[in-house]
Amino acid sequence: MDKDIKKVRAHLLISGRVQGVSFRYYTQDIAQNLEIKGWIKNCWDGKVEVVIEGExxxxxxxxxxxxxxxxxxxxxxxxIKWEEYKREFNSFSIRG
Known part of the structure; x- marks a missing residue:
């Protein structure tokens, strides 16, 4: 692993027509292809919440x-809220 590659963590709250359009599944596929770890879930208010870590x-x-x-x-x-990288996840998952 190259020590010069900066690792980051971001917490996203996505608004709009983002539920019922396979947003979580497409995001999971792209995250896995990019080797990004974290999770995504639908919120009660119609938004989608995402926490991601990676390069x-x-x-x-x-x-x-x-x-x-x-x-x-x-x-x-x-x-978007940038947070301290925690190396918290082993994969990218869809929650609830």
Whole structure:
């Protein structure tokens, strides 16, 4: 593992038409392809919540994709909170 590669953690709250459009499943597939760890879940208020960890460049690529989402999604806003990298996850999962 290259010690120069910066690892980051981001907590996202995605608003818009993001439930019922397979957003979680597409995000999981892309996260796994980018070797990003964490989780994604639907919230009671219609938003999608995501916590991700990985190489900074790859995390930013996933966030860029989240702004577009799958074809039938309409992403209105993403609140991003950068957090301390914790190496908390072994995989990327869909919760609840």
């Amino acid at each position: 900074e460049e790859k995390v930013k690529k996933l966030i860029d994709w989240c702004y577009r989402g799958p074809g039938s999604a309409i992403v209105e806003k993403i609140d």
